[in-house]
Amino acid sequence: MSKYIPGQPLTAVVERIEIQKLRQGDNLILGFSIGGGIDQDPGQNPFTNDKTDKGIYVTRISENGPADVAGLREGDKIMQVNGWDMTMVTHDKARKTLTKKNQDVVRLLVTRRSLEEAVKQSMGKKQ
Amino acid sequence: MDTESTYSGYSYYSGRSRGSHRHGERSRDRHKSRGKDSRSEKSVTITAPPAEPLLADPAVRGEQVQDDNWGETTTAVTGTSEHSLSQEDVVRITKDLEESVGLDCRRYLGLALAVVLGLLVFLTPLAFLALPHLLWPEKLQSCGTACEGLFISVAFKLLILLLAVWALFFRPPRAGLPRVFVFRALLAVLVLLFVASYWLFYGVRILDSQDENYQGIVQYAVSLVDALLFIHYLAIVLLELRQLQPCFSVCVARSTDGEARHYNLGQLSIQRAALAILERYYCDFPVHNPALLSASKSRAAKHLAGLKVYNVDGEFPEAPAEGPGNNAAAAAGMVQSQSRAMIAATARRRDTSHNELYYEEAEHERRVRKRKSRLVVAVEEAFTHIKRMQEEEQKKAPGDVMDPREAAQAIFPSMARALQKYLRTTKQQHCHSMESIQQHLAFCITNNMTPKAFLECYLTPGPTLQYGRDHWLARKWTLISEASVTSGLKDGSTFALRCLDFGLVVTTKRIPYIQMSEEYIDPKSHKFVLRLQSETSV
Numbered sequence: 001m002s003k004y005i006p007g008q009p010l011t012a013v014v015e016r017i018e019i020q021k022l023r024q025g026d027n028l029i030l031g032f033s034i035g036g037g038i039d040q041d042p043g044q045n046p047f048t049n050d051k052t053d054k055g056i057y058v059t060r061i062s063e064n065g066p067a068d069v070a071g072l073r074e075g076d077k078i079m080q081v082n083g084w085d086m087t088m089v090t091h092d093k094a095r096k097t098l099t100k101k102n103q104d105v106v107r108l109l110v111t112r113r114s115l116e117e118a119v120k121q122s123m124g125k126k127q
Numbered sequence: 128m129d130t131e132s133t134y135s136g137y138s139y140y141s142g143r144s145r146g147s148h149r150h151g152e153r154s155r156d157r158h159k160s161r162g163k164d165s166r167s168e169k170s171v172t173i174t175a176p177p178a179e180p181l182l183a184d185p186a187v188r189g190e191q192v193q194d195d196n197w198g199e200t201t202t203a204v205t206g207t208s209e210h211s212l213s214q215e216d217v218v219r220i221t222k223d224l225e226e227s228v229g230l231d232c233r234r235y236l237g238l239a240l241a242v243v244l245g246l247l248v249f250l251t252p253l254a255f256l257a258l259p260h261l262l263w264p265e266k267l268q269s270c271g272t273a274c275e276g277l278f279i280s281v282a283f284k285l286l287i288l289l290l291a292v293w294a295l296f297f298r299p300p301r302a303g304l305p306r307v308f309v310f311r312a313l314l315a316v317l318v319l320l321f322v323a324s325y326w327l328f329y330g331v332r333i334l335d336s337q338d339e340n341y342q343g344i345v346q347y348a349v350s351l352v353d354a355l356l357f358i359h360y361l362a363i364v365l366l367e368l369r370q371l372q373p374c375f376s377v378c379v380a381r382s383t384d385g386e387a388r389h390y391n392l393g394q395l396s397i398q399r400a401a402l403a404i405l406e407r408y409y410c411d412f413p414v415h416n417p418a419l420l421s422a423s424k425s426r427a428a429k430h431l432a433g434l435k436v437y438n439v440d441g442e443f444p445e446a447p448a449e450g451p452g453n454n455a456a457a458a459a460g461m462v463q464s465q466s467r468a469m470i471a472a473t474a475r476r477r478d479t480s481h482n483e484l485y486y487e488e489a490e491h492e493r494r495v496r497k498r499k500s501r502l503v504v505a506v507e508e509a510f511t512h513i514k515r516m517q518e519e520e521q522k523k524a525p526g527d528v529m530d531p532r533e534a535a536q537a538i539f540p541s542m543a544r545a546l547q548k549y550l551r552t553t554k555q556q557h558c559h560s561m562e563s564i565q566q567h568l569a570f571c572i573t574n575n576m577t578p579k580a581f582l583e584c585y586l587t588p589g590p591t592l593q594y595g596r597d598h599w600l601a602r603k604w605t606l607i608s609e610a611s612v613t614s615g616l617k618d619g620s621t622f623a624l625r626c627l628d629f630g631l632v633v634t635t636k637r638i639p640y641i642q643m644s645e646e647y648i649d650p651k652s653h654k655f656v657l658r659l660q661s662e663t664s665v
Contacts, residue, residue: 029664029665030665032664032665033662033663033664033665034662034663034664034665035660035661035662035663037661039659040659040660040661041658041659041660044658044660059662060662060664062664091659091661091663095663095665098665099665
């Protein structure tokens, strides 16, 4: 995950993940937990080396939940949810964006370190 | 004291000559069989190192012999007369006779000079005022109101000056220092010059010309007294105030057992600093106990005695095999090779003396603790035998009533043996005589002190002042210093104070210059944020 410089466009290798929400009683759940946000303390993020990164990270995935089935992994950084930017939002805004009651499906753009490395390796091989 | 010695406590007071000879013989035998620690002590003190002055030997030996069994051996050593002197007393008296003349002369000379100067200073204003009336009374203008007001001022200022000089200068001297006190000498010279210049002016301008303006003369006398008061202020600042602010931290270490203390001193000359240190030495340092050093000396002696060097080849026939005291040139080279050989041999042999030391110290510790517990129990039991008589009981049984000294004597025998054994184990037996113990016991009984309070002064060695005069042996101290003793203390200056038995080594360090800056903090700038760490499941 490249370091974000304010004012400059951010480049990242992302994966598209589509999660179908599961109905449990009155709630629609996605089956994972998020942490982070611009109002949180980025120094305690265990998933990144850049301790100033205030993005939204996936901290826990429940077994065989919708997110697990869709391919989301712990430590992923969520860049977009249904087109809405997730790199510069508060924690609460992120939660609200993910748990909109009128949406059954969320389409996430997530990035992780292994993606970047895979791309670098393939680029290296090509050369 | 054993079972038969319950009498010996009383025979100390009754005829000593009667029972002393018999007790002396028995005690001498008991002495020899007493214990290995006393035996080793005796063997070491006889072979005291030759570097110490000869006068120290009888002092130490005298202490050793009069250690055990108060009231029994004191007369065995010196004979049957009650007024015999031990050798150390003789030595001390001759030394006192030698020194007393010189010291007293210096002290009285200083005192006489001070008195003369004081009289001169005090009488000068009065002379200034009185001489015109005596010498040319008819020419003198009469003294108006302002002038007479000045008389009152002169009188009171002189009174204040008199009291101030008495307070500052006429105090009993604390000590005799080797060199003259520089500031006092300077002040005396200043006062002398000052008064002389005033007299000079007076003599030339007033006496010779026979000035009629009496008010001017009175004002002149008032100005003299004012200036004297200012000189007195200068004296206070130089002599008293300047050294109050601590500037140096001195470390004072005793050479025999390493006992050290740190003191803060101001800007003083070396001799005044030495005086301050000695006064604090008597109050703070535990008393110097030479008996405690005998163990390390015996270990050192054993190290040296373990090896002897023999010359097998016979290369230097004119010098004997041992003897570092020879002054032949060949012997010097031989001594060097001998000592090198000894060092090499000691390094090679497997030395188990550390093992012995460890077990000896553990054993000693155990013995001390056992004796201490016996002592504590004995003393507590002894204290239960007496109680303070209440007012109502005073009517009955007047025969049994005792004053504190008698009460102390009554309960002393039951704790005497345990106390003596404890003192002997901790090698303090020569610090406390039976008289002093009974006095202390009477004192504790009078003041309603508990047994623990009574024992405290025997369990830990106290400052030197607590013990009797004979332990305050070092009345003469020698200041050894490379710098002049009237020069001031500097960072890193060292000097030593030596008395007969030991020395105090003093090193100085300056308290550093502290550079401080300030930082202003606006009270409104104290703001905090929460470290949020939420995790939400979606």
